[in-house]
Amino acid sequence: MIKVKINGQEQSWDGDPDLPLLWFLRDEAGLTGTKFGCGKALCGACTVIVDKEAVRSCITSINDVAGREVTTIEGLHPDGDHPVQKAWRQVNVPQCGFCQAGQIMQAAALLMDNPKPSHDQIREAMSGNICRCGCYQRIENAVHLASTGV
Amino acid sequence: MNFIDNPGKLHNFQKRGFEKNIKVEKISRRNILKGLGITGGFVLAAPVMTRQAFAYETGAGKMPHGVVVDPRVFVAVAPDGIVTILAHRSEMGTGVRTSLPLIVAEEMEADWSKVKVQQAHGDEVKFGNQDTDGSRSTRHYLVPMRQIGASARTMLEQAAAKRWGVPATEVKAVNHEVVHSASGRKLGFGELAADAAKESVPAVEGLKLKDPKDFRYLGKGEVGIVDLHDITTGKARYGADVRLPGMKYAVIARPPVTGGKLTSFDPDAALKVPGVEKVMKVQGWPWPSKFQPLGGVAVIARNTGAAIKGRDALKLVWDDGANAKYDSVAYRKELEEASRKPGLVLRKEGDADVALKSADKVVVGEYYIPHLAHVSMEPPVAVADVKGDKAEIWAPVQSPGGTREDVAKTLGIPEGNVTVNVTLLGGGFGRKSKCDYALEAALLSKELGAPVKVQWTREDDIHNGFLHTVSVERIEAGLDKDGKVIAWRHRSVAPSIASTFAAGTVHQASFEIGMGLVDMPFEIANISCENPEAAAHTRIGWFRSVSNIPRAFAVQSMVGEIANATGRDQKETLLALIGSPRIVKPAVKDLWNYGEPYDSYPIDTARLRRVVELVADKGEWGRQVPKGHGLGIAVHRSFVSYIATIVEVAVDEKGKLTVPRVDTAIDCGTYVNPERVASQIEGAAIMGLSLAKYGAITFKDGKVEQNNFDDFQVVRIDEAPLVTNVHIVPPGPDTPPSGVGEPGVPPFAPALINAIFAATGKRIRTLPIGKQLEA
Numbered sequence: 001m002i003k004v005k006i007n008g009q010e011q012s013w014d015g016d017p018d019l020p021l022l023w024f025l026r027d028e029a030g031l032t033g034t035k036f037g038c039g040k041a042l043c044g045a046c047t048v049i050v051d052k053e054a055v056r057s058c059i060t061s062i063n064d065v066a067g068r069e070v071t072t073i074e075g076l077h078p079d080g081d082h083p084v085q086k087a088w089r090q091v092n093v094p095q096c097g098f099c100q101a102g103q104i105m106q107a108a109a110l111l112m113d114n115p116k117p118s119h120d121q122i123r124e125a126m127s128g129n130i131c132r133c134g135c136y137q138r139i140e141n142a143v144h145l146a147s148t149g150v
Numbered sequence: 151m152n153f154i155d156n157p158g159k160l161h162n163f164q165k166r167g168f169e170k171n172i173k174v175e176k177i178s179r180r181n182i183l184k185g186l187g188i189t190g191g192f193v194l195a196a197p198v199m200t201r202q203a204f205a206y207e208t209g210a211g212k213m214p215h216g217v218v219v220d221p222r223v224f225v226a227v228a229p230d231g232i233v234t235i236l237a238h239r240s241e242m243g244t245g246v247r248t249s250l251p252l253i254v255a256e257e258m259e260a261d262w263s264k265v266k267v268q269q270a271h272g273d274e275v276k277f278g279n280q281d282t283d284g285s286r287s288t289r290h291y292l293v294p295m296r297q298i299g300a301s302a303r304t305m306l307e308q309a310a311a312k313r314w315g316v317p318a319t320e321v322k323a324v325n326h327e328v329v330h331s332a333s334g335r336k337l338g339f340g341e342l343a344a345d346a347a348k349e350s351v352p353a354v355e356g357l358k359l360k361d362p363k364d365f366r367y368l369g370k371g372e373v374g375i376v377d378l379h380d381i382t383t384g385k386a387r388y389g390a391d392v393r394l395p396g397m398k399y400a401v402i403a404r405p406p407v408t409g410g411k412l413t414s415f416d417p418d419a420a421l422k423v424p425g426v427e428k429v430m431k432v433q434g435w436p437w438p439s440k441f442q443p444l445g446g447v448a449v450i451a452r453n454t455g456a457a458i459k460g461r462d463a464l465k466l467v468w469d470d471g472a473n474a475k476y477d478s479v480a481y482r483k484e485l486e487e488a489s490r491k492p493g494l495v496l497r498k499e500g501d502a503d504v505a506l507k508s509a510d511k512v513v514v515g516e517y518y519i520p521h522l523a524h525v526s527m528e529p530p531v532a533v534a535d536v537k538g539d540k541a542e543i544w545a546p547v548q549s550p551g552g553t554r555e556d557v558a559k560t561l562g563i564p565e566g567n568v569t570v571n572v573t574l575l576g577g578g579f580g581r582k583s584k585c586d587y588a589l590e591a592a593l594l595s596k597e598l599g600a601p602v603k604v605q606w607t608r609e610d611d612i613h614n615g616f617l618h619t620v621s622v623e624r625i626e627a628g629l630d631k632d633g634k635v636i637a638w639r640h641r642s643v644a645p646s647i648a649s650t651f652a653a654g655t656v657h658q659a660s661f662e663i664g665m666g667l668v669d670m671p672f673e674i675a676n677i678s679c680e681n682p683e684a685a686a687h688t689r690i691g692w693f694r695s696v697s698n699i700p701r702a703f704a705v706q707s708m709v710g711e712i713a714n715a716t717g718r719d720q721k722e723t724l725l726a727l728i729g730s731p732r733i734v735k736p737a738v739k740d741l742w743n744y745g746e747p748y749d750s751y752p753i754d755t756a757r758l759r760r761v762v763e764l765v766a767d768k769g770e771w772g773r774q775v776p777k778g779h780g781l782g783i784a785v786h787r788s789f790v791s792y793i794a795t796i797v798e799v800a801v802d803e804k805g806k807l808t809v810p811r812v813d814t815a816i817d818c819g820t821y822v823n824p825e826r827v828a829s830q831i832e833g834a835a836i837m838g839l840s841l842a843k844y845g846a847i848t849f850k851d852g853k854v855e856q857n858n859f860d861d862f863q864v865v866r867i868d869e870a871p872l873v874t875n876v877h878i879v880p881p882g883p884d885t886p887p888s889g890v891g892e893p894g895v896p897p898f899a900p901a902l903i904n905a906i907f908a909a910t911g912k913r914i915r916t917l918p919i920g921k922q923l924e925a
């Protein structure tokens with residue numbers, strides 16, 4: 001039996017320990033905010049925060065996070081008012097929106113690590129997250145805005 | 151009043167059922183098969199209402215099922231004052247789910263903060279055409295949505311006037327209330343809801359529309375998209391996010407070669423994977439068969455992860471069929487050879503052959519663009535629940551009505567028994583105009599007797615999609631001794647989208663040749679536009695901007711080549727080719743013109759020139775750039791909009807390119823939400839850069855060689871343009887709205903390629919750029 005804390009709640013799993021965390025979150029725990037985009041750590045759509053680090057849940061097994069704390073987009077802030085989320089809304093970032101949960105989690109992890117990233121640091125840290133709609137200019141501006149206070 | 155689901159008499163201004171009479175050039179994306187080969191269709195009467203209120207008409211009424219203008223279908227006012235407005239088009243990132251309801255709210259004087267948007271299911275008899283493609287939503291629905299809003303407002307005003315016993319002319323709806331200013335009385339929309347529902351729907355012809363100077367929302371760009379909060383909190387529901395009790399998760403192994411078939415399979419290893427419940431065959435259709443499933447083997451599991459693992463363990467033997475030898479290297483040679491010989495002549499003015507022979511100089515460019523995959527961020531996915539002769543679908547589809555039709559046909563049940571719930575689309579770009587994934591889910595659910603979600607992996611999406619065509623565009627431009635272009639011969643060779651619908655197709659359809667080939671706007675005395683034959687060996691489909699991508703690339707690169715050959719400035723060369731401000735009348739039988747009436751949407755070179763001038767001005771054309779940098783310009787009319795782009799590129803000694811700045815000017819006529827116009831253009835620059843730098847799907851032994859985002863790359867944030875400036879041409883009072891979603895893409899690649907030439911002296915004629923700049 002694998003135990004893991006997700007958004008502050010204890011969850012357990014006694015199925016395949018190799019099951020990617022992504023599918024546990026989406027299909028077993030019903031937390032569908034985390035998205036599937038590639039399954040190979042190439043796009044960042046599935047990004048969650050494990051302890052304090054941004055992690056691609058598509059290549060992380062449920063066993064890898066046993067006993068650890070996972071935060072998904074649903075758990076980032078109780079009212080959805082994390083500075084990154086607020087900045088995203090202020091800049092009107094999303095087009096289709098599908099990549100945005102992953103982008104936001106990546107940006108939140110970046111700011112935990114580096115509260116005042118430069119533009120180059122933002123671009124570097126966010127480069128694992130694809131936005132096929134091409135919202136990059138706004139993503140960069142929103143991360144910058146979040147880091148300077150909304 | 152509850153207008154929604156009140157079945158009252160429909161007020162369509164174009165009744166349903168036009169498909170039979172639609173000619174090829176008027177076909178919608180999904181009805182192409184029915185349209186092919188049918189000639190002599192009649193011209194439909196133009197909608198009456200647009201003539202009354204506006205100086206222009208659109209092609210909306212000629213779409214399948216036309217347009218429905220009825221507030222009872224689209225608007226509901228609850229006693230608490232909440233106004234619900236239906237969004238009947240699909241949201242894939244353009245903002246249409248906000249923009250169209252916003253038009254209704256504007257015109258009915260609803261307060262946007264008291265408006266709820268509800269997504270309509272697929273039902274074109276009820277809602278009118280729902281195909282969200284062709285950059286049509288605003289241009290076809292600006293007027294109808296205004297009329298719907300005006301109708302609802304009139305009904306509310308009439309109800310208030312009756313209540314107060316005053317003439318309706320004395321009352322006025324203002325920001326969610328109806329006011330009688332003479333007496334100072336006011337009633338909220340909620341208080342009037344029940345009475346207003348009893349009012350008859352006013353005739354469209356007599357509706358009084360708001361004066362645009364009184365607009366609170368339209369044209370302002372101050373309203374965020376309705377799903378903004380949900381998207382940023384993970385609550386927004388896409389196709390993949392639908393969960394039903396007892397739902398099974400499926401992934402499917404499909405034939406790796408288009409037209410291939412399953413020979414045999416061994417499910418044993420797959421069945422041993424924990425969580426896998428069943429392995430079953432999926433019915434396939436012989437190629438080409440429109441959007442019908444390819445068939446294969448489905449693995450059914452308790453979650454998607456188990457299903458994927460199970461599929462990896464399947465042992466499969468395929469018969470690859472007729473396309474087993476499809477090879478992109480060999481195919482390119484075939485296209486090139488075809489482009490060097492005369493083809494079907496589609497437009498002939500003067501005599502290009504003779505003029506080319508007598509020309510002082512001939513500039514020749516042969517341009518190649520490979521297949522492209524859409525790779526919408528959300529791969530295809532659908533949920534189906536089929537019980538007996540009833541089916542319910544939840545899916546991210548651009549064609550809710552077409553999906554309903556196709557599910558009904560595939561299951562052999564009446565269309566009325568099929569409900570298609572449209573979720574948000576995690577990107578579409580034309581891929582989700584084809585509902586094959588929903589059909590797969592329906593077939594599996596029927597067989598399993600349980601709800602099923604079919605999830606495509608990224609590899610599936612890349613291997614088994616409906617690809618953008620592959621093309622060679624060959625242009626020969628003849629110059630006289632003064633450097634004036636006197637002859638233009640453009641041969642376009644590419645497998646047609648029509649090949650996905652009808653076997654043996656070798657020529658492009660009129661909607662494809664109408665995208666930048668025969669509608670070429672230059673003022674040249676001798677023109678020949680030709681289409682040599684090309685057979686398809688995979689499924690070809692619509693990709694954002696469609697044939698405009700190769701056409702703009704070729705035509706606008708050629709402008710750069712002519713500028714170089716004559717030693718003139720790119721922009722001046724471009725303006726000289728466009729020529730005098732005029733309405734272009736290409737000598738073409740049945741010019742497609744994006745399905746729009748030519749009178750409302752002619753090829754207007756004054757507008758084309760204006761976007762060139764605007765982008766040159768705002769984008770500071772001719773500015774000094776650092777060493778290794780270059781500026782390039784391109785303009786293209788598509789989806790009846792006019793777009794010009796300037797790209798600044800920097801190429802370092804190693805051949806690595808970056809894009810410091812992009813400027814785009816767009817003339818899309820009357821617009822609803824300039825902020826979303828800008829976001830579409832910003833995104834188009836990214837998509838344009840992606841296809842120019844990396845975009846290539848190639849085949850070997852009939853199979854796609856790419857798999858995922860590692861070998862089919864798209865641009866990431868660290869290589870995105872540092873700045874994209876969007877300059878929107880302010881519309882005249884009666885300028886009809888035109889496309890926004892697609893037209894930003896085509897001019898990007900040629901502007902970039904012209905910039906690279908300016909920076910390095912290297913002329914790129916093959917996309918993607920790949921390693922060509924690496925010395």
Ligand code: FES
Binds near residue numbers: 035042047058
């Ligand atoms: S789905 Fe995990 S990185 Fe793409």
Ligand code: FES
Binds near residue numbers: 096099132134527
């Ligand atoms: S908003 Fe569509 S993929 Fe990023």
